[in-house]
Amino acid sequence: MSNPAVVSLDEIREAASRIDVVDAVRRSFIAYSNGKSVVPPVGELLFDGPPGDVHIKYGYILNDDIYLVKIASGFPENGRLGLPASDGLMLVFDRRTGELRTILLDRGYLTNLRTAAAGAVVASVLAPRVVRRIGILGTGVQGRMQLELLRGRVDCTDVLAWSRTEAGALRYRREMNGLGFKIETTTDPDEIASTCNLIVAATPSCKPLILAGSIQKGTHITAVGSDTPEKHEIDPEILRRAEIVVADSLEQSRERGEIHRAERDGGFDRKRVVELGHVLQDATLRRTGDDQITVADLTGVAVQDIVIAKAVSAALTNQAGTSPQGTGKD
C-alpha cells in the first residue's frame, strides 16, 4: 500500500516537455478507431449560482497497464475571484490492482496539451502540401498551444492570428514572440479565411467565423473550439463542399461539434465523415489533390487523456530513476 505520487503543474509541464505528446496522441486515435479502448459515457455535474459544470471522464486502452479518471471543471465566474475558469486533474491507476499510482494536478494543462497535439496530428496528414500561411482563430490558451505544436511540423512560419479584440491580438503577438514565427494579427476573421490555407479554429464561438465564400481552394481547417451541441466556428457550407471531413470520434460528432451542427442545420450528409484514427492508418483517405478542401472536427476523446497521462507519468518515473532530486512527488 504505497501512497501515490502527487505531481504539481510545474513538474507536469517539465515532464511533458520531455515526451512526444503528438506521437502519443496519434497512437491514441488509432487505438480508439480500432476499438482498442474502453471509454464509458462522460459523468456530469451541473451547478447554478454560481454556474459551473464538472465532467468526469474515465477509461482505459485494452491491454494497457493503467486506467485513468479525469475530472475537469468549468466555472465561468471564477475570474471575479482571480481564479482560472477551468480546472482539472487526472488520476492514474494500476489496471492490475486498482492502486492509485499518480495524481496529476495539471489544472487542465494536459487537456489543453492533448487538444493541441490533436491539431498537430491532423496537420500531419491533412495539411496542404504547400502551406502558405497558418491562420489561427482565437488567441487564448488553445490558439497559443496549437501554434506551438505546429512548430517544426509544418513548413511555414507565416502566421495570421485573429482575436476579437486588439488587446487579445497584442497579447498573442507578445506571448508567441521568439518561437520563430512571423506573426501578424487581425480582428477580421474573413482575413484568416481569405489569406491562410492551414486554419485552426480555437474559439468558443456559437456562430460561424469562417465563411464558405471566403476560403481558398486547397485549404485545410481544423476546428477544436466546439465541444458542445451549440458551439460551431465554421460555415456548414464548407463541410458540404469539403472533399474530406474527418472527426476524432464519429460517435461524439453525432451530438456536438461542427459536423453535428452542419448535419442539423445545413443538410450535411454525415456518411462522408471518416474517423481520424482511420485516416492515420490509410493514406487513401487523405487529400488526393492540391485544390481539395478538408476539414477536421475535434471534440476531444478520453483516449487522448489516457495516453498523455500515462506518458507524463512514465516520464516522471524515468526522471525519478535517473535524478537524485526529482522523484515526481511533492
Next chain:
Amino acid sequence: MSNPAVVSLDEIREAASRIDVVDAVRRSFIAYSNGKSVVPPVGELLFDGPPGDVHIKYGYILNDDIYLVKIASGFPENGRLGLPASDGLMLVFDRRTGELRTILLDRGYLTNLRTAAAGAVVASVLAPRVVRRIGILGTGVQGRMQLELLRGRVDCTDVLAWSRTEAGALRYRREMNGLGFKIETTTDPDEIASTCNLIVAATPSCKPLILAGSIQKGTHITAVGSDTPEKHEIDPEILRRAEIVVADSLEQSRERGEIHRAERDGGFDRKRVVELGHVLQDATLRRTGDDQITVADLTGVAVQDIVIAKAVSAALTNQAGTSPQGTGKD
C-alpha cells in the same frame, strides 16, 4: 490556485475519531429522502485477467459548499500480491469554483465507516425497546465496525458473532476485546437467528443465512452485505412477514439488495417499503409494538460518502487551525 491537501489514511482515521459520523450520516439520509441531493448514476469500469471493478460515485447536497467524487475499486486477486482486495479515495471539491480542496486517500476506510454508521442510524429508530443480545453475521471489517458504532448507542453488551470459520471467530473475539462487549461466537448462523433480537448481517453471502423459521418475535435485522443484484443474506419470507421494511434508497432497492431479491424470488410487495430518511423524520413510520419484526436493507448511497468526506475534511481544517503540527497535508 492553492494545491489541495493530501490526507493519509492515518490522518483520516484520527480526524474521523473526532467527528460524529453517525449524526452526519443520519442527516445525509434525510437530505437524500427529501430530494436535497444530486447523485447521478454510478460510473463503472470492468476488467478481466485479473478481474476487477471500479466504481465512480459523485454528487452533492443542494446548497452545500462542496461536491464529491469517490473512486472505489475491488480487485479480488490482490491478496496474491499482499494487497487488500478493495481500495478507494475521495476528492472534495469547492462547489463555487471547482477547485480541488482535499484528497482523502482513505483506501476505502470511509466507505466502511459510513456503512457502519448507517447501521447505527437504523438501530437508533428501529432497534427493539429491549435488546437482549446483538447478533453480528460476518466477522470481517464491516462486522467489526458495525458493532463498534453500536457501542453506547444500544443498551446491550451481550453479542453473538457468526463466522464461517473458527479462525474468523477467534480473530473477531481478539479484535473486539476491550470494547466493553461480552462476545461469544458461533459457526451456526441459526444460533444468531434464534438468540439475538438486534441482528446486523454483514456478509457477501448469495444465499440466506437468517431463516424465517428461526427468528424471534420483535427482532430487527439490518442487512448491509448485499450490494449487488445477486447477493442476499435474509430469507425473503422474513421480509414478507416483517411489519416494517426500510430501504436506504428506494431507487437502488429496485435493482439490488434484499428487497430486490425478495421481490424477484419471493413475491414480496415493495409498496410497503419506506425510505430511511422518512423513517428518521416521522416516528409514526417506526415500530408500534414489541413483537413486530423490522428489516432495514442498506445498499449504500453516495450522500453518505458526501457528508462523511465533508465532515472529515472540516475536522482536518479545524485541527490545522489549532495545532501547529497538524496541517492535514502531507
